[in-house]
Amino acid sequence: MKKRKVIDDGPSLFPEWNEETEAEPGPAAEEVQTKSYDHTALFERLAQSAFRSKFKLSAKDKAYIQGKGMATIRSHAADFVAKRLAPAVIPNDGKQTPMRGHPVFLAQHATGCCCRGCFAKWHHIPAGRVPTAEEQQYAVSVLMEWITRQV
Numbered sequence: 345m346k347k348r349k350v351i352d353d354g355p356s357l358f359p360e361w362n363e364e365t366e367a368e369p370g371p372a373a374e375e376v377q378t379k380s381y382d383h384t385a386l387f388e389r390l391a392q393s394a395f396r397s398k399f400k401l402s403a404k405d406k407a408y409i410q411g412k413g414m415a416t417i418r419s420h421a422a423d424f425v426a427k428r429l430a431p432a433v434i435p436n437d438g439k440q441t442p443m444r445g446h447p448v449f450l451a452q453h454a455t456g457c458c459c460r461g462c463f464a465k466w467h468h469i470p471a472g473r474v475p476t477a478e479e480q481q482y483a484v485s486v487l488m489e490w491i492t493r494q495v
């Protein structure tokens with residue numbers, strides 16, 4: 345299997361994401377898929393941000409999503425949220441999410457779920473503590489809503 349090259353413009357705390365290191369979703373990620381949210385107001389706010397609204401899925405991203413299926417993409421999103429966004433202390437916060445390499449990374453930038461600074465600003469979930477399981481589920485639902493609107 346070909347490795348996906350992930351381009352990052354800064355030193356990263358986290359290992360680069362690739363197919364081989366793709367983790368299985370944890371139990372927390374699996375038990376929190378049922379609640380539904382209304383993200384209408386959020387997406388109206390995001391549409392007014394020139395920075396957030398410039399992110400678009402490429403044809404390659406869309407083909408990747410189609411190949412994997414939404415359930416798998418959701419499990420990737422839950423994994424990235426748990427490992428990259430949820431830690432209470434992230435030394436390189438603001439730099440931990442690459443600008444490409446996985447459609448969920450794009451979704452994170454597009455929706456203000458890319459780092460704890462943006463997560464606090466856009467979603468009012470404060471930095472400095474681990475988000476609750478419900479808050480992590482909320483983040484995943486935002487990411488999946490963005491992806492669903494893009495494909």
Ligand SMILES: [Zn+2]
Pocket residue numbers: 438456457458459460461462463
């Ligand atoms: Zn950010």
